[in-house]
Amino acid sequence: MQFSLKSPLGRFRFIGILEGISYLVLLGIAMPLKYWANLPMAVKLVGWAHGVLFIAYMLALVSVTFDRRWSFGRVVVAFIASLVPFGTFWLDTRLKKEEQQSTA
Template sequence: MDIKTASALRRLRLVSVVEAVSYLLLLLCSVLKRTTDFNAVPVMGPVHGVLVVLFLVFLADAWNRTKWQLGRPLVYFVLSVVPFGGFYADRMLRRECEEAVASGQDAAEPQREGVAGA
């Protein structure tokens, strides 16, 4: 995995967690709006909206760089709509990054040995 692809996946992981937290805060603000006099929805709504747009931009970038089939980005999009789904998406992306780095190191080791032996 090249550095730009790894960076795209890291950005997607970061924004998925932040977007998930903002989604939960927006849900909490909605409940508080209806049960108390506290109304933070006018503030939290746009914040969450910006984070959703960032998530979609980073998802498109990661999809372009990793050459995923349609199913995987669709799963990540659905997870962004489900409460707590962003945390699960983060775990999936972290596992994918670790596997890609491990496979990249395995592929690079024979080249290093060949260079060192020359």
């Protein structure tokens, strides 16, 4: 994966991948550790990191919305992608294809 952190879209894609990974770690590792191994600290730590990344994702979404003049519907899809497991990865694939088509 390559991201151009110089552009709002590149930063948004990068933060989206990190946010998606943190969400999967929270749901797939930290939550089972909390409930099956009685280790609530896992959720506290991963949940905190995920919360910070979610806020960064929302700020990056606002930035890319104004930079690219995204429609309201597109912003809603990007927001929903952050709530669905694997959603940010799906969105990143679409944005990467769109980015490649616009530079070709």
